[in-house]
Amino acid sequence: MTSSGGRPRSEEARLAVLHAVDDLLVEVGYAAMTMKSVAERAGVSRATVYRWWSTKAEILFEASVLDSEKELAVAATGDPLADLTAYLEALAEFLRCSPAGIAYRVLLTEAAADSAVAELLGSKDVLGDSARTVLDRVLPDLDPSTADRAAAALVGPTFFWVTSGRDPARLDARELAEAFLRSAGR
Amino acid sequence: MTSSGGRPRSEEARLAVLHAVDDLLVEVGYAAMTMKSVAERAGVSRATVYRWWSTKAEILFEASVLDSEKELAVAATGDPLADLTAYLEALAEFLRCSPAGIAYRVLLTEAAADSAVAELLGSKDVLGDSARTVLDRVLPDLDPSTADRAAAALVGPTFFWVTSGRDPARLDARELAEAFLRSAGR
Amino acid sequence: MTSSGGRPRSEEARLAVLHAVDDLLVEVGYAAMTMKSVAERAGVSRATVYRWWSTKAEILFEASVLDSEKELAVAATGDPLADLTAYLEALAEFLRCSPAGIAYRVLLTEAAADSAVAELLGSKDVLGDSARTVLDRVLPDLDPSTADRAAAALVGPTFFWVTSGRDPARLDARELAEAFLRSAGR
Amino acid sequence: MTSSGGRPRSEEARLAVLHAVDDLLVEVGYAAMTMKSVAERAGVSRATVYRWWSTKAEILFEASVLDSEKELAVAATGDPLADLTAYLEALAEFLRCSPAGIAYRVLLTEAAADSAVAELLGSKDVLGDSARTVLDRVLPDLDPSTADRAAAALVGPTFFWVTSGRDPARLDARELAEAFLRSAGR
DNA sequence: AATTAATCGAGACGGTACGTCGGGTCTTTAC
DNA sequence: GTAAAGACCCGACGTACCGTCTCGATTAATT
Numbered sequence: 001m002t003s004s005g006g007r008p009r010s011e012e013a014r015l016a017v018l019h020a021v022d023d024l025l026v027e028v029g030y031a032a033m034t035m036k037s038v039a040e041r042a043g044v045s046r047a048t049v050y051r052w053w054s055t056k057a058e059i060l061f062e063a064s065v066l067d068s069e070k071e072l073a074v075a076a077t078g079d080p081l082a083d084l085t086a087y088l089e090a091l092a093e094f095l096r097c098s099p100a101g102i103a104y105r106v107l108l109t110e111a112a113a114d115s116a117v118a119e120l121l122g123s124k125d126v127l128g129d130s131a132r133t134v135l136d137r138v139l140p141d142l143d144p145s146t147a148d149r150a151a152a153a154l155v156g157p158t159f160f161w162v163t164s165g166r167d168p169a170r171l172d173a174r175e176l177a178e179a180f181l182r183s184a185g186r
Numbered sequence: 187m188t189s190s191g192g193r194p195r196s197e198e199a200r201l202a203v204l205h206a207v208d209d210l211l212v213e214v215g216y217a218a219m220t221m222k223s224v225a226e227r228a229g230v231s232r233a234t235v236y237r238w239w240s241t242k243a244e245i246l247f248e249a250s251v252l253d254s255e256k257e258l259a260v261a262a263t264g265d266p267l268a269d270l271t272a273y274l275e276a277l278a279e280f281l282r283c284s285p286a287g288i289a290y291r292v293l294l295t296e297a298a299a300d301s302a303v304a305e306l307l308g309s310k311d312v313l314g315d316s317a318r319t320v321l322d323r324v325l326p327d328l329d330p331s332t333a334d335r336a337a338a339a340l341v342g343p344t345f346f347w348v349t350s351g352r353d354p355a356r357l358d359a360r361e362l363a364e365a366f367l368r369s370a371g372r
Numbered sequence: 373m374t375s376s377g378g379r380p381r382s383e384e385a386r387l388a389v390l391h392a393v394d395d396l397l398v399e400v401g402y403a404a405m406t407m408k409s410v411a412e413r414a415g416v417s418r419a420t421v422y423r424w425w426s427t428k429a430e431i432l433f434e435a436s437v438l439d440s441e442k443e444l445a446v447a448a449t450g451d452p453l454a455d456l457t458a459y460l461e462a463l464a465e466f467l468r469c470s471p472a473g474i475a476y477r478v479l480l481t482e483a484a485a486d487s488a489v490a491e492l493l494g495s496k497d498v499l500g501d502s503a504r505t506v507l508d509r510v511l512p513d514l515d516p517s518t519a520d521r522a523a524a525a526l527v528g529p530t531f532f533w534v535t536s537g538r539d540p541a542r543l544d545a546r547e548l549a550e551a552f553l554r555s556a557g558r
Numbered sequence: 559m560t561s562s563g564g565r566p567r568s569e570e571a572r573l574a575v576l577h578a579v580d581d582l583l584v585e586v587g588y589a590a591m592t593m594k595s596v597a598e599r600a601g602v603s604r605a606t607v608y609r610w611w612s613t614k615a616e617i618l619f620e621a622s623v624l625d626s627e628k629e630l631a632v633a634a635t636g637d638p639l640a641d642l643t644a645y646l647e648a649l650a651e652f653l654r655c656s657p658a659g660i661a662y663r664v665l666l667t668e669a670a671a672d673s674a675v676a677e678l679l680g681s682k683d684v685l686g687d688s689a690r691t692v693l694d695r696v697l698p699d700l701d702p703s704t705a706d707r708a709a710a711a712l713v714g715p716t717f718f719w720v721t722s723g724r725d726p727a728r729l730d731a732r733e734l735a736e737a738f739l740r741s742a743g744r
Numbered sequence: 745a746a747t748t749a750a751t752c753g754a755g756a757c758g759g760t761a762c763g764t765c766g767g768g769t770c771t772t773t774a775c
Numbered sequence: 776g777t778a779a780a781g782a783c784c785c786g787a788c789g790t791a792c793c794g795t796c797t798c799g800a801t802t803a804a805t806t
Contacts, residue, residue: 007775007776007777007778008776008777009777010777010778013777013778025299028299029296029298029299029300030295030296030299031217031296031299031300032299034765034766034767035766035767035768036765036766036767037766044778044779045778045779045780045781046767046768046779047768047769047770047777047778047779047780048777048778048779050768050769051777051778102298102299105295105298106295106298106299108295108349108350108351109216109291109292109294109295109296109349110215110216110217111351112215112288112291112292112351113211113214113215113216113217113218113292114215114217118351121351122351125350127346127350128350148352148356149343149356149358149361152343152346152347152350152352153343153362153365155342155346156341156342156343156344156345156346156347157335157338157339157342157343158342159342159345159346159349160313160338160341160342160345160346161338161342163294163295163345163349164294164307164311164313164314164338165294165297165304165307165308166334166338170334170335172335175335176339179339179369179370180369182368182369182371183365183366183368183369184365185368190753190754190798190799190800191753191754191755191798191799191800192753192754192755192756192797192798192799193754193755193756193757193796193797193798194755194756194797194798195756196756196757199756199757220786220787220788221787221788221789222786222787222788223787225758229758230757230758231757231758231759231760232758232759232788232789233756233757233758233759233789233790233791234756234757234758236789236790237756237757376772376773376774376779376780377772377773377774377778377779377780377781378771378772378773378779378780378781378782379770379771379772379780379781379782379783380771380772380781380782381781381782382782382783385782385783397671398671400671401668401670401671401672402667402668402671403589403668403671403672404671406760406761406762407761407762407763408760408761408762409761415784416783416784417783417784417785417786418762418763418764418784418785419763419764419765419782419783419784419785420782420783420784422763422764423782423783474670477667477670478667478670478671480667480721480722480723481588481663481664481666481667481721482587482588482589482667483723484587484660484663484664485583485586485587485588485589485590485660485664486587486589490723493722493723494723497722499718499722500722520724520728521715521728521730521733524715524718524719524722524724525715525734525737527714527718528713528714528715528716528717528718528719529707529710529711529714529715530714531714531717531718531721532685532710532713532714532717532718533710533714535666535667535717535721536666536683536685536686536710537666537669537670537676537679537680538706538710542706542707544707547707548711551711551741551742552741554740554741554743555737555738555740555741556737557740563747563748563749563750563803563804563805563806564748564749564750564751564802564803564804565749565750565751565752565801565802565803565804566750566751566802566803566804567750567751568751568752571751571752592791592792592793593792593793593794594791594792594793595792602752602753603752603753603754603755604753604754604755604793604794605752605753605754605794605795605796606751606752606753608794608795609751609752
C-alpha cells in the first residue's frame with residue numbers, strides 16, 4: 001500500500017501556500033518572493049513547502065493554472081467581433097492585473113534561462129489554448145496547422161503592449177479585433 | 187574645475203563588466219547571474235561593480251542599449267514588404283539569440299515587479315523606437331499619434347511567438363509582414 | 373512548556389568554536405583572528421557562530437573562563453611560602469602560555485577601548501578570584517576590605533613581567549612570594 | 559647627494575597624524591582606529607600616511623614615545639617615599655588617562671601576537687626606564703642586575719590595578735610605595 | 745628663471761572580512 | 776507520517792577598509 005496510516009496532507013496548508021504566492025508576487029515581485037517569506041505568509045513551516053514543491057516556479061505555476069482558465073474565458077455571443085474584443089479585454093486585464101497573469105509572464109521570462117521552467121510551461125499553453133478556443137468559435141474553418149500563428153497574431157499586440165509597460169488606457173481592444181479580422185481576410 | 191585629481195575610471199573594467207553580463211545571462215540566466223559572478227567573470231572586484239552600478243538590472247540595461255540599436259537596424263530597399271520582412275527577421279533573431287535582446291526581455295519582466303527597473307526601461311523604448319524607424323519609411327503618411335499602436339501590431343506577434351518559446355522555424359516573417367500591411371489597409 | 377520542538381543546539385559545534393579561538397589566538401593573534409577564520413577552523417558556518425556569540429570577545433571570554441579556574445588552582449600544602457610560590461608559578465605559566473591566559477590579557481586591553489568588553493570582564497574577576505582563594509588560605513586574618521589590594525600586590529609584579537615581554541627565566545616566583553610576605557608584615 | 563631637489567616632507571602632516579592617532583585611540587579604541595580614519599582625522603591623504611608608516615602600531619608607538627617621557631617624569635624631593643608615591647601617581651594617571659599610556663598598553667597586548675610589534679616595543683622600555691630612573695635616585699646602592707625585578711615590583715601592582723579595570727579611587731599610591739620599601743628591606 | 749624630483753590630495757583599483765539573509769537539509773517534539 | 780520549530784552548512788548580499796596605483800597640482804633645491 002502506498003499510504004498506510006500517517007497524518008494526511010493538509011489541504012489547508014496547500015491553499016494557504018498558493019494564496020501566499022499570489023499575494024507576495026504582486027506585493028514584492030518575483031525576486032523578493034523567497035521560499036521563506038512564502039512559508040511565513042502562509043503560516044506554514046518551510047519544510048512543508050519543500051515537501052510538496054521543489055521551486056518557486058512550481059508553486060507559481062500551480063497557482064497560475066488554478067486561476068487562468070476562468071479568467072480568460074469569455075461567453076459566446078455569436079458575433080465574431082464582439083467575441084474577439086471581449087477576449088482581448090480579458091487578456092489585457094489578465095496580463096496586467098491578475099496574479100495568475102503576472103505569474104505567467106514571470107515564468108515565461110524565467111523559462112528563457114531555466115530549462116526546468118521551460119518544460120513546466122510546455123506542459124500547458126495557457127495563452128495559446130485560450131486564444132484557440134475563441135478562434136475555433138469565430139473562425140471555424142481555420143486551418144488547424146496555422147491555428148497557433150493566428151493565435152499569435154491575435155494575442156501578440158496586446159501581449160506586447162502590456163508587457164512593455166505601455167499605457168493600458170490607450171489600448172483599443174475593438175480596433176485590434178478589427179485589424180485581426182481584416183488581416184485574416186475577413 | 188569639476189573633476190580635479192583622482193585616478194581616472196578604467197574603461198577596460200567598464201567594458202569587461204558589460205561583456206560579462208552578456209555572457210552570463212545566456213549561460214546561467216538572470217536569477218543565477220549574481221553580482222559576484224559578474225565581477226569574477228569580468229576579472230574585476232565587486233567593489234568596482236558596485237561603484238558604478240547599483241543593480242544587475244542597471245548593468246544589463248547599459249549592456250543591452252549598447253548593442254540593440256545596430257542589431258535592430260535594417261537597410262532600406264525601397265520595397266515596403268522587403269523592409270518589414272527584414273525587420274521582423276532581425277527582431278526575432280534579436281529576441282531569441284542576442285544577449286542584448288534576451289537582456290531586454292528579462293528587464294521587461296522584472297519591470298513588472300520592480301518600479302526602479304520600470305523607470306529605467308522608460309528612459310529608452312528600444313523595440314518601439316526601432317519599429318517606428320521602419321514604419322516611418324514604409325508608411326510615411328502614418329498618423330504619428332497612432333504610430334505606437336502600429337508598432338505594437340508589427341512587433342507583437344513576433345514578440346509573443348519568441349517569448350512564449352514557440353518553434354522559431356515555424357515563424358514566417360514574410361507572412362507576418364504581409365498580414366501587417368493588409369490590416370493596415372496597404 | 374518553554375522550548376518544545378526545534379532541533380537542539382549542537383554541543384559539538386559549541387566546543388569546536390571554543391577550541392578554534394584558543395588555537396587561532398596563539399597562532400595568528402587577536403587582530404587576525406576573524407570571525408570567518410574562527411568558523412572555518414571550527415568547521416562551522418559563520419551563521420552558527422553569530423547565532424550564539426556577537427563578538428570575538430564573547431567567544432574568547434567563554435573560552436577563557438572555561439579553562440582558567442583549573443589552570444590557576446594550586447594544592448594547599450600548609451606552608452604559606454610554598455603555596456604562594458606555586459600560585460605565582462601557575463600564574464606566570466597561565467599568562468605566558470595558556471590560550472586562556474593570553475585570551476584574558478587580550479580582553480583586558482580591549483576593555484580599555486570597548487565598554488562592552490569591560491562589562492563582560494566585570495562579570496568574572498578571573499585573576500582576582502584565584503589570588504584571593506590563595507590569600508584566604510595563607511593569610512586567614514586578612515581584612516576582606518583590602519583583600520583586593522593584597523591580591524594586586526601579589527599578582528602585579530608577575531603580571532607586569534610577563535605582559536611587558538620580559539624574560540620568563542629571570543622571573544623568580546619564590547623571591548616574589550617572600551617579598552610579598554615581607555611587605556605584608558609577615 | 560642623496561636628496562637633490564624634491565618637495566620636503568610636511569612636518570605639519572606628520573604632527574597631524576600623530577595627534578589624530580592619540581585622539582582616535584581614546585575615542586573609538588584600537589580596533590576601530592583604521593588607517594583611513596586616521597588619515598581623514600588628520601586631514602591628510604591615506605597615501606601620505608602609508609608613505610611614512612607601515613602600520614597603526616608604528617604610528618601609535620611614535621606618538622606614545624613622544625609624550626611618555628615627560629608624563630612619567632617626577633621631580634626629586636630627596637624623600638624616597640615622596641618620590642615613589644609621586645611616581646606611582648603619575649604612572650596610574652599615565653596608564654589610565656593619557657593617550658600615550660593607553661597606546662602603550664595596547665601595544666603590549668598586540669606584541670603578544672605580533673612579533674613586529676614586539677620588536678618595536680623592545681627598542682624602548684618606556685615603563686622600565688622611567689621606573690629605573692626613580693629607583694636610581696631612591697635606592698642608589700641597588701644591584702643593577704636586579705634593577706628590573708625591583709622595577710617590576712614597583713610598577714606591577716599599579717599596572718595590574720589599572721589594567722584590570724579596578725576603581726582608581728581605591729588605589730593608594732603612598733601605601734604601595736611603603737609596601738615596596740618594606741619588601742625591599744628599606 | 746627653468747628644470748627637476750619628491751611631495752601632496754584625490755580617488756579608482758583588486759582584495760577580503762564584515763554581519764545579514766535566504767537557500768535547502770536535518771533533527772526533534774507534537775499531533 | 777505529516778506538521779511546526781528551529782539549528783545546521785552554504786554562499787550571495789551590499790558595505791567598509793585594506794594597501795596599491797595613477798593622476799594632476801604643489802613646492803623647494805638645483806641648475
